[in-house]
Amino acid sequence: MTRTVLGYAAALGVAATLLTWLQYRFWLRAVSGEVYILLVALGGVALGAWLARMLMPAPPRGEFAPNAAAVRSLGLTAREVEVLATLAAGDSNKAMARKLGISPHTVKTHVGNLCDKLGVQRRGQAVDKARFLQLIP
Helix, strand or coil, X not given: CHHHHHHHHHHHHHHHHHHHHHHHHHHHHHCCHHHHHHHHHHHHHHHHHHHHHHHCCCCCCCCCCCCHHHHHHHCCCHHHHHXXXXXXXXXXXXXXXXXXXXXXXXXXXXXXXXXXXXXXXXXXHHHHHHHHCCCCC
């Protein structure tokens, strides 16, 4: 009995596969090329979205904590880290001096020291490198 059932099941499977194949061949002729292009494009978009989600790192959660190891290795003082944070906000030297309660000349000195320690020549480069090193958010 089992052998008969398995034989009929195999025959039905082959018949269903054959019918599906014939229907697919008919469908290939009935549908125009633009539909295929659309389907391929949608598949590419879906694949790209899935890959982007899998490969991109998750955004950091919680409050930002500066990279203490990088601060130590660069020899940054606490005041220089504060100046770096206000520098990242895009403030001018006078505005930074007012926020930090120091003179503009002291701000220039700190910015110069930061540029030397970070190995950059411009303020924008200092901010970019500090973000890369996770010194500032």
